[in-house]
Amino acid sequence: MIDLKQNEVWFVTGSQHLYGPKVLEQVAEHSREMAGFLGRSTQIPVNIVFKPVLTTPEAIRDLCLEANSSKNCIGLITWMHTFSPAKMWIGGLTQLKKPFLHLHTQYNREIPWSEIDMNFMNLNQAAHGDREFGFIGSRLRLNRKVVVGYWKDEEVQASIGAWTRAASAWADAQGGKIARFGDNMRDVAVTEGDKVEAQIRLGYDVYGFGVGDLVKVVNQASDAEINQLVQQYLEEYDVAAVLKPGGERNTSLREGARIEIGMRNFLAAGNFKAFTTTFEDLHGLAQLPGLAVQRLMRDGYGFGAEGDWKTSALVRAMKVMGAGTKGGVSFMEDYTYHFSDSGDKVLGAHMLEICESIAASKPRLEILPLSIGGKADPVRLIFDSNTGPAIGASIMDMGQRFRMVANVVDVIPTDAPLPKLPVARALWLPRPNLKTAAAAWIYAGGAHHTSFSYSVTAEHLQDFADMAGIEFLLIDENTRLADFRDKLRWNDLYYHLSKGI
Numbered sequence: 001m002i003d004l005k006q007n008e009v010w011f012v013t014g015s016q017h018l019y020g021p022k023v024l025e026q027v028a029e030h031s032r033e034m035a036g037f038l039g040r041s042t043q044i045p046v047n048i049v050f051k052p053v054l055t056t057p058e059a060i061r062d063l064c065l066e067a068n069s070s071k072n073c074i075g076l077i078t079w080m081h082t083f084s085p086a087k088m089w090i091g092g093l094t095q096l097k098k099p100f101l102h103l104h105t106q107y108n109r110e111i112p113w114s115e116i117d118m119n120f121m122n123l124n125q126a127a128h129g130d131r132e133f134g135f136i137g138s139r140l141r142l143n144r145k146v147v148v149g150y151w152k153d154e155e156v157q158a159s160i161g162a163w164t165r166a167a168s169a170w171a172d173a174q175g176g177k178i179a180r181f182g183d184n185m186r187d188v189a190v191t192e193g194d195k196v197e198a199q200i201r202l203g204y205d206v207y208g209f210g211v212g213d214l215v216k217v218v219n220q221a222s223d224a225e226i227n228q229l230v231q232q233y234l235e236e237y238d239v240a241a242v243l244k245p246g247g248e249r250n251t252s253l254r255e256g257a258r259i260e261i262g263m264r265n266f267l268a269a270g271n272f273k274a275f276t277t278t279f280e281d282l283h284g285l286a287q288l289p290g291l292a293v294q295r296l297m298r299d300g301y302g303f304g305a306e307g308d309w310k311t312s313a314l315v316r317a318m319k320v321m322g323a324g325t326k327g328g329v330s331f332m333e334d335y336t337y338h339f340s341d342s343g344d345k346v347l348g349a350h351m352l353e354i355c356e357s358i359a360a361s362k363p364r365l366e367i368l369p370l371s372i373g374g375k376a377d378p379v380r381l382i383f384d385s386n387t388g389p390a391i392g393a394s395i396m397d398m399g400q401r402f403r404m405v406a407n408v409v410d411v412i413p414t415d416a417p418l419p420k421l422p423v424a425r426a427l428w429l430p431r432p433n434l435k436t437a438a439a440a441w442i443y444a445g446g447a448h449h450t451s452f453s454y455s456v457t458a459e460h461l462q463d464f465a466d467m468a469g470i471e472f473l474l475i476d477e478n479t480r481l482a483d484f485r486d487k488l489r490w491n492d493l494y495y496h497l498s499k500g501i
Contacts, residue, residue, distance in 0.1 A: 002300045002323040004045040004168050008072045009101075011035035012063065013053045014084030014133060023123055027081045028053045030107040034151050038077075043154070043161035045324055046074065046168060054084075060092035068097045074171040076100040077160070080129030081107065082122065086136035093140055099170060099467045101163050102137065104130045104148040105156065143466045159459070166463035169320040174203035176316070178274045178302070178309050179267060181214050182281030185306035190447040193310055193397030201402060202468055206309045207270075215284035217269075218262025229257040233291075237365040237381065249367050249377075252287070256379035259285065260292035267301065274302030274312040279351065282375050290352030290380035291365070294424075297355035303331045304449060305353055310395045314404075314451040317464060318393070327454025328357030332392055332426070334448060337434065338415070344434035345412070347427050348392075348452065352380045354424035358454060359383040368422035384418075385426035387411045392450035393461055395470070401495050404465050405446040406458060407437050408476040426452070431477040440475045440484045471495065 013031040015024060032050045039048035054060045067073045075098045106126040137144055145163050149156040184191050195206045230253060233239060242249040267275060275296075279288050297303050300323075302316025311331065318329045331353055338345040351370060356363050363381035370378055393406035409428040418425065430437035458474050465472035471491055475484070 002320055004165070004320070004323050005047060006072060007046040007074045007164070007168050007171065008049045008070070009046050009164055009167065010049050010051045010063075010067060010073055010076050011038070012051050012076050012078050014055075014060075014078065014080040014089070014129065015053050015082045016055050016084055016088075019082055019122055023082070024053060024055065026123060030081060031079070034079075034107070037152065038157065038160065041157045041161070043157040044164055045161065046164045048077070049073075053081075057088040057091050060089055061095060064092035064096040068095070073098060074164070075167040077103050078133065079103045079105060080126055080133045082125055083129040084133060086132045089133065089136050090140070093136065093142060099144070099167050100142075101145045101147060101160065102130065102134065103151065103156075103160070104134075104146060105151045107151075109150050109152070143469055145463055145466065162457065162459045163463045165321040165323075166460050166467060168323075169317040169464055170203070170467045172273065172320045173313065173317060176204040176273045176313070177271060178204055178206045178276070178312055179270060179272045180206060180208045180276045180307055180309055182211050182276075182278045183208070183307055185278050185280055188306060190396060190445070191304070191306055191308040191310070191449065195309070197397070198310070198313075198402070201470065202313065204273075204313050207272075211281050211283045211285065214262060214266055217266045218259055218285070220265075221258045221261040225261050226254050226257045229261060230254060233257070233365055237363050239365045240367065243365060243367055243379065252367050252377065253365075253379050255286045255376075256289075256291045259287070259289050260295060263289065263292050263296060267296070272301075274304075274309075274316040276304045276307050276309055276312050278306045279372060280306075285375065287376045287378040288352060288370065290378040293353040294356055294381050297330060297353070298357050303353060303355075305331065305333075305350060306449075308447075308449050310397070311447065311449040311451060314393060314395050318451045318453050318456045318460075321460045321464070322453055322455035325455040327386065327388075327390075328355060328359075329451060329453040329456065330355035330358045332450045332452035334392075334450070335425075338427075339434075343429050345427055345429055346409070346434065347425060349421070349423045349425040352378060352423060354381075354385075354426075356381050356383065356424075358385045358426065358452070359424070360386045363424070366422070370422070380422070381424060382422065383424045384414065385411060385424070386454055387413060388454060390426075390428065390452060390454045391456060391458060391461070392452045394447035394450045396445055396447055398445065398471075402468070402470040403444065403473065404461060404470055405441060405444045405473045406461050406475065407431070407441060408458060408474070411454075431475070432479055436479055436481050437475050439481055440479055443481075443485055443488060444473050
């Protein structure tokens with residue numbers, strides 16, 4: 001399972017010696033209180049660690065270098081309680097490799113009208129100091145998030161919390177390993193990409209394996225291990241009678257369990273965080289992995305079908321962002337449309353691999369024909385998804401840069417039961433509507449595979465894209481197609497010119 005509490009964000013306050021030791025003591029006292037409060041916030045899933053107030057260029061640089069080398073530190077929250085001359089920050093910020101959030105707040109909520117004097121003004125001048133600090137961040141062209149508001153407000157805590165989740169996913173991606181079993185689906189364009197550039201830009205490393213490497217480990221699963229896992233299936237799911245012990249298809253369930261055991265052992269031994277499969281490369285596997293993939297995703301692994309390593313990495317990142325929250329994250333695909341006067345809808349699904357973390361009720365474990373892949377009928381979990389607001393996102397290699405595009409949707413119940421559809425599914429209304437959303441997605445070159453979530457929001461994804469320095473495009477209720485197309489044109493120009501800035 002993914003545990004974000006092991007991660008630390010350092011609360012860093014800037015000041016200077018001009019104000020004297022008493023003021024600096026107050027600054028430290030206030031900062032310690034604020035860090036403690038944020039660390040206890042239910043909206044912030046990581047540890048917030050108070051750091052001594054920084055007042056010299058040497059101290060700032062040392063702290064930034066310390067943050068770079070700290071395994072647990074995933075980023076900084078910076079705040080200027082008083083005025084902190086920004087030239088002091090150049091040496092540190094140019095060395096800092098971790099993301100940072102600029103919190104523009106002040107210790108006191110309101111002005112004490114009858115008591116305010118010059119001492120109060122000198123101490124409480126974040127309105128002044130944060131603008132100086134903001135200038136140097138912009139002058140250095142540093143990606144960072146700026147959060148404005150009183151530090152105890154729910155909205156501020158929520159925005160900081162979203163950023164810490166994105167920072168956790170960013171830290172998780174650095175040095176992360178993705179296993180590709182087989183190659184890309186033949187002749188497909190969008191699932192291809194530059195793996196070297198992805199490692200440079202996004203931090204993760206993609207390893208290719210022949211399916212035979214996996215089959216070897218799958219075949220090592222013992223009968224005792226298979227028996228134990230099958231018993232788990234019987235306890236956790238509504239298992240079709242033909243798959244139960246003594247049923248005519250029980251051997252297929254046991255084969256599905258064998259594949260899951262082998263996959264788990266392979267991924268654990270290699271310390272992989274995500275993986276891909278493809279139905280065009282199943283040599284030595286009796287069936288296309290369905291149940292195994294669904295359960296591995298449930299436990300936090302990223303997944304991409306047909307060799308789609310970029311979506312696999314994004315599913316993992318969104319699993320990290322949403323850790324500990326309700327709603328779930330799954331691999332997904334826009335499969336077919338329902339054009340209707342009551343609202344045009346999208347039916348999302350895939351051949352097999354939809355994560356049970358988004359299920360509305362206890363999944364059914366069944367075996368049915370797949371009519372693709374040329375292998376034996378695979379076992380899989382079937383369910384309807386939760387309803388409510390959700391988001392689907394994908395990352396594409398556009399040649400000159402990576403682009404993330406996301407669409408906010410509203411998942412609704414199906415108009416009628418789907419008794420013959422042998423896969424898990426979700427039905428949604430795209431925002432602002434299908435015609436605008438689909439056209440914008442296609443103009444942006446959005447992939448047909450997505451990472452789909454009820455718990456991750458556009459804010460999380462924007463923060464993550466900013467940390468990675470990649471393009472982010474959002475399709476939501478405010479999208480107007482003409483404006484969206486203009487943004488694509490301006491972005492092309494910006495990313496072309498920015499390489500020379």
